[in-house]
Amino acid sequence: MYSVEDVMTFVSQEDVRFIRLTFFDIFGRQKNISILPDQLERAFGKGIAVDACAVPGFENEIHGDLYLKPDPSTFTILPWRSVDGSVVLMICSLVYPDGTPFEKDLRMRLKEAVQDACALGISLRMSTEFEFYLFRNDEKGNPTSIPLDTGGYLDVSPLDHGENIRREICFTLEEMGMQPQASYHQCGPGQNEVDFHASAPCRAADEASLFKWVVRTVASTNGLRADFTPRPLPDEPGNGLHVNMQVESADFLNPIDEEEAFRHFMAGILAHIREIALFTNPTPESYLRLGRRKAPACISWSNVNRSLLVRVPSDHVNRLELRNPDCKTNPYLVFMLLIQAGLDGIRRTLPLPEPCDMDLSGLQDRCIASLPASMEESIRLARESEFVARFVPQSVLEGYAAREHA
Numbered sequence: 001m002y003s004v005e006d007v008m009t010f011v012s013q014e015d016v017r018f019i020r021l022t023f024f025d026i027f028g029r030q031k032n033i034s035i036l037p038d039q040l041e042r043a044f045g046k047g048i049a050v051d052a053c054a055v056p057g058f059e060n061e062i063h064g065d066l067y068l069k070p071d072p073s074t075f076t077i078l079p080w081r082s083v084d085g086s087v088v089l090m091i092c093s094l095v096y097p098d099g100t101p102f103e104k105d106l107r108m109r110l111k112e113a114v115q116d117a118c119a120l121g122i123s124l125r126m127s128t129e130f131e132f133y134l135f136r137n138d139e140k141g142n143p144t145s146i147p148l149d150t151g152g153y154l155d156v157s158p159l160d161h162g163e164n165i166r167r168e169i170c171f172t173l174e175e176m177g178m179q180p181q182a183s184y185h186q187c188g189p190g191q192n193e194v195d196f197h198a199s200a201p202c203r204a205a206d207e208a209s210l211f212k213w214v215v216r217t218v219a220s221t222n223g224l225r226a227d228f229t230p231r232p233l234p235d236e237p238g239n240g241l242h243v244n245m246q247v248e249s250a251d252f253l254n255p256i257d258e259e260e261a262f263r264h265f266m267a268g269i270l271a272h273i274r275e276i277a278l279f280t281n282p283t284p285e286s287y288l289r290l291g292r293r294k295a296p297a298c299i300s301w302s303n304v305n306r307s308l309l310v311r312v313p314s315d316h317v318n319r320l321e322l323r324n325p326d327c328k329t330n331p332y333l334v335f336m337l338l339i340q341a342g343l344d345g346i347r348r349t350l351p352l353p354e355p356c357d358m359d360l361s362g363l364q365d366r367c368i369a370s371l372p373a374s375m376e377e378s379i380r381l382a383r384e385s386e387f388v389a390r391f392v393p394q395s396v397l398e399g400y401a402a403r404e405h406a
Contacts, residue, residue: 002075004044007090010075011037017085020078021048021068022210023092026057026104026396027282027403028330030213033068034087043070047095057399058104066102068092074206079175080217091206103393106332107202113339113391114201120346122261123250125198126335127181128208129242130327133227134162134190134219143225145233147190160185162192169194169218176214178207187293188236198246201335208241208331228327230281230289238289241327245338246319262318263352266310268345269322269338270299270353270368273309275385276337277371278378278400279392280325287374289326296323298367300356308356309371324371333392340391375403 002010011019019040022032035048042048047067052058058066070090078087094102101108117124134148149161157163166183173180179197186193194215196207212228219226231238247262249255273280281287291297294307301310301320311321325334344350353368372378379401382388388397 002072004072007070007072007075008040008044011040011088015085016088018087019043019070020087020089021070021092022089023068023094023105024107024209024330024332025055026106026330026333026399027328028209028332029056030209031055032089043068044072047092049097057396065097067095067097069095076176079172080221091209104396106330106336106396107205109391110202110205110332110336110339113336113343116343117339118250120343121250121254121256122265122343122346123248124201124339125246125248126201126204127196127198127244128204128211128331129193129195129240129244129321130208130211130215130228131186131191131193131237131239131241132212132215132327133188133232133239134165134192135225135227135232137223137225141223147188147233148224149185150189151185152189153185153187155185162190165218165222165224166192166194168222169215172214172218173207173211176210178210186237188233191237191239198244201339205331205335212327230283230286230326230328234288237293238295239327240289240295240323241325241329243322243325243334243338244319245322245342246316247342248318259317261346262320264345264348264350265342266301266312266320266345267350267352268342268348269320270301270310271345271350272337272341272385272387273299273324274369274372275381275388276334276341277324278375278382278397279333279337280322280329281372281378282330282400283328283403284375286326286328287372287378290324290371290373294323297371297373298356299369299371300353300367302356304357312355333396337388337391341387344387 018034020032020034047069049065052066070092074091076089094105136146151159170180181195181197183194215226247265289295296309300308302308303314
């Protein structure tokens with residue numbers, strides 16, 4: 001964990017040429033501005049100004065500048081940009097010129113959700129599992145929809161052509177201080193998966209937010225195109241972003257009953273998942289994936305059935321895997337909403353429905369409801385939701401709603 005002083009010392013003593021200040025718009029798309037080392041002290045002080053009106057989702061609200069203030073704990077060296085002097089990166093908070101936090105800084109809102117959890121004696125650990133396709137480029141370097149290989153689930157070389165790419169991705173992540181746990185070939189041709197170790201929610205969201213950039217960069221340097229869209233190939237499995245959440249006691253001197261808190265936490269997620277589907281599945285294409293090839297449509301949970309919304313591993317009593325999000329999500333926004341939904345379940349002591357550990361023939365009896373079947377339905381549910389109104393700025397909601405016709 002770097003401090004301001006650590007970063008200032010490193011930059012002054014090492015051959016750092018550029019400092020990349022990164023932030024994310026409301027849709028989770030990465031933005032950045034690069035500054036020279038002599039501007040670093042100003043960045044940590046007042047911040048570096050950017051034109052908010054030009055950032056998708058920020059426009060029409062701000063008539064002036066926003067300021068980027070780097071978080072020194074996110075300091076990392078970019079491995080692929082360090083040949084002729086280091087390029088380093090920090091993720092930034094967004095503030096108004098007077099220093100007031102920007103209400104659409106969704107990373108800030110995730111931090112607030114973590115604080116709300118701590119106030120209830122809850123500590124959370126989260127991780128992600130990313131699925132993506134690798135496609136070939138043509139002889140002129142233009143992208144195609146030809147998969148890198150014809151391999152299937154857990155295949156090895158020579159069927160799996162992505163092994164070296166995944167290895168390079170994981171090594172790059174480790175050099176940047178991130179924590180990949182596993183990588184392998186997924187079910188679709190040219191489809192891959194990389195999973196992360198569990199960490200604190202904001203760190204997990206930082207890693208998830210930077211991950212796609214790393215993958216696309218490594219793929220590009222190898223003459224390939226990485227595709228994270230929910231359904232790149234119509235007859236093949238879609239790309240999911242499974243989110244793992246673990247509920248623990250925040251106070252070891254006065255611990256909570258973790259198993260009981262977890263059951264209420266999961267009940268809260270099940271109760272609110274339809275209302276927040278616009279954010280877990282934020283594009284029209286997202287709904288072409290749900291209900292197909294083990295992507296869930298039924299709101300229920302199980303220890304064994306991987307086609308349901310939530311899976312609780314049989315060897316854990318306080319960890320869940322949420323299976324409906326896809327890679328077009330903004331991790332900061334989705335993590336925040338999932339935490340707040342779980343905390344609502346704890347506050348209201350919501351009962352957890354019985355699991356659905358049977359085969360598909362008995363699924364309907366244990367299915368609480370179905371996930372929205374379309375973007376239009378998700379928009380309606382989000383607009384009608386008091387829960388969403390409490391935690392998502394109206395302009396952010398309408399920004400997501402506008403994507404239906406984008």
